[in-house]
Amino acid sequence: MLITDILLYTTIFASVYVQVLFLLSFFEKKELLQKYNLNNIINENELPPVTFLVPCWNEEKTISKTINSIKNLTYPANKIFIHMIDDGSKDNTWKELSKFSNDPQISIFKKENGGKFSALNYSLPEVKTEFVASFDADTTINEDALLKIISYFTKDKDISAVGGSILIKSPKTMAQKAQSVEYQMFSFSKKVLALLGGPLVVPGAFSVFKIDTLRKVGGWKDGHGLEDLELTYRMQVNGYKVEHSHDSIAFTTGPKTIRNLFTQRLRWGYGFLKNTKDYKSAIFNKKFGNFGIFTLPMSLMSYFIIVIVFGISWYNIFLFLYDKFLVLKLLGVRALFGHISFNLFYFNTKAIVFLSILTIIFFAITIIFGRKISNVREKNFGHIFYFFILYSLIVPFWVIKNIWNALISNRPAWR
């Protein structure tokens, strides 16, 4: 066996293993999905008040939409407070925010630019409610999302934070269509990790925290540009329970262009690798349960799996194209199109082929379950095509760039 074969089979083994573990855990704990549903909700009077923290940085266009979306929540209006924090915007964000200065539900804050984490921390001392929600200024939310997320806290007093499920809002560009599928997959994997008791991240776009816990662990930190991931790590390492509400749906726009998507992922990858390095003592540490034993090592490993799988796929594509090039060079254009015969004998029947098909089936199942638990109804299956094409082309690039950036501590720009 060649060295590439050994490498390929090892990585395929690892990824099949992870996928099997995901599905197994999902089916094993499936009944828990029902545990926190709306039928269990307590009566309206017992609902706790919640403060939304919305950091804004050059968001003049989306602010009113975001505020409306929060106000439209199926939740008593007197129990919702909104903190809009202008993090030193250069556009008319402050002017737009000022329009809401008389709204009793809304408090507006203005500060020097200091990053998202500093904006979140800025109004934290002003929060008077038991629960606080972090919310992105370019995000909208389903009406029942807060009710569902709060039901986790009322059912289980040990829970300190619950992340919402994030989907892409009416995707238009190719990059957004591809992301919409990716987010559906995230929805599934986030749920499974939460069922195992070790989510990777509660998304900054929409998550709810107990203010007590937040104050105890010291609020948000820069976290190498990924304040939500860092906070999720820190809470779990300190023994706080973190959950994921799969049907509390918030919609984010997602980068429109491939270039912007790439930049976003450079930021995510850098933040992920650097934060994981900061918390490396938790990796394979049974003290932190499945978060230490599975979530961290698996997430880290998937990075290298991606590089190897795509690396080898590309190598094979290169070999195939090189063969075609040779035919072109030696025999001319006409020979490229002649003599195509379909004989079953010449089908590749190496074990790797069957294992790859298995992996693709697992991917499909992940997408199907992700859609199901997040109640995605649009039948835009064409997006899956975009997802596979686009991601297989650019993921290895950003993963390699991420590893490189993390190694030389070159922090990528925010946008």
Add this chain to the structure above:
Amino acid sequence: MLLFLIGLRGVNFMFWKRYLISFAITIIFFIGAFYLSNQLAQKKIDQVRVIQDKISTDILSTETRFILLGSSSCKHVQSSEEFEASLTEELSEMARRVKFMESQLGYDDERVLLIKNQYSLFQIKDYLLHRQIAERCGEEITTILSFHNLTCSDCKEQSIVLDEIHNKYPAVRIYWLDTDSNTPAVKTLVSMFDVKSTPTIVIGEKKYEGFQSIEVLSEIFDNIEKLKQKAIDLKAKQKSSKPTSTNIVPTVSPTSKNITTPVVSDTATTVESKTTTNAPEVKN
């Protein structure tokens, strides 16, 4: 794997149960994939064997014809064009399949090696028989011996060109010989033609060292085809006028022929020289 090892060390079995079960399921998937792959490979090998049996029978037929030559004259033991064409096709199909199985199972797989070995021997036997029949009766099949091996740099290019030659001139019989092969017969052929480097191809009995482009080979075969056509036409004309002189190359007498020791040192009688000398000869 690491998870598994840590798993074994763990005290709390319930905690590790999920990891162990997943590991077991993954192993089952892997065993299944390898089993399926192996079964299909075996099926393909069996298919190749069927073709091999056909080739074997065809070569036996050629051999029998050659033996018959000892007691009968050339015109009584003529081969049919269809027979030779189908054998050429079978040999080329075989070559393609052996090449494919090499890529599927690896060059050092025992089953592949065995098939390749037998295939090499069939080729050599067929080649030698035809050379002798040609010498005796002038009944000519244009042949290419392609000497190649895994490590040679231009062999891939050469094989692409030769595949195209096969498509262009279906009657040309190509024999693929791996110079790294341990088969003694292949080694004999390598030393017979004094092959020092790869790729080397031998057309008829003329040796060409190094890569030969499609243009060069096409020219050679166009000439041969043309000459052959000319020779056949003239032969037909001659037959009608002088029916007795059908032997074009009256070389060795039938009784002195020995099947197992082919005459190879005499490279003067190449296909080209034969055909070129034949053409003026019949003009007289």
